[in-house]
Amino acid sequence: MxxxxxxxxxxxxxxxxxxxxxxxxxxxxxxxxxxxxxxxxGELVEEEVPEVEFCPSDEDIKFIVTSNEDPLSRICSETYKYFRDRCAACAIKVFSVLLNDWVINEDELLKIFEVSKKWDLKLEWRNGSIVLTRCEDSWSKALNIIRRAINELK
Structure with missing residues (x-):
């Protein structure tokens, strides 16, 4: 049973x-x-997902303004760069404390995990959002990888 x-x-x-x-x-x-x-x-087991191994909240975070045509603006509640301008991040709101409910369904949340694994995006949970992070030689390279991954969430 x-x-x-x-x-x-x-x-x-x-x-x-x-x-x-x-x-x-x-x-x-x-x-x-x-x-x-x-x-x-069943039981609550753990499966590996790539998580952030450092806390970017201590870093000098610069918010990035994206155009309405950019897929990031439709999915990310916040987009920013940090860590000496080598990393980019996209925060996707998944839970609303005000509404006291999830703003996406289980399949959409699972898709975020699958896309993050496929594109090797590090994850962090922050204030009801899943933050997808990527670090490269420059934040623009990192942001382009996140943008390609986000296209799969549409």
């Missing part, structure tokens, strides 16, 4: 209480998102 579990995955501020790897594995196995909780069958 397979057990069904309901686990709190977000605190009242929208911060993740489990790892991104656990969230990814649960979604791959059919978990459903319900407010601050996730309902799933």
């Amino acid at each position: 397979v057990s069904v579990a309901k686990v709190k995955v977000l605190d009242e501020y929208g911060e993740l209480l489990i790892t991104l790897g656990q969230l990814y594995a649960a979604l791959k196995n059919g978990a459903k998102l319900e407010g601050h909780y996730m309902v799933f069958k």
Whole structure:
């Protein structure tokens, strides 16, 4: 018999209480998102996803303004560069603390994880957003890789 579990995955501020790897594995196995909780069958295991290994919040972050035609402007709530202008990041809002609910569905969230693995984009959870990060010789190269990956999310 397979057990069904309901686990709190977000605190009242929208911060993740489990790892991104656990969230990814649960979604791959059919978990459903319900407010601050996730309902799933089986046990909560972890699957590897590329995560940020340093905290860019200490860096000098410069926001990038994108045009309306840029796919980044349609998907990213914020786009910025940092780490001596070598890294670019795209924040995708996935949970609204105000609405107390997910703003994307399970399939869309799973697609973000799959695209990040395919394009080797590092992930970070911040304030209800998944931040996709890439570092290259220049932020423009990094941003172009993120842009190509984001095109797959449309």
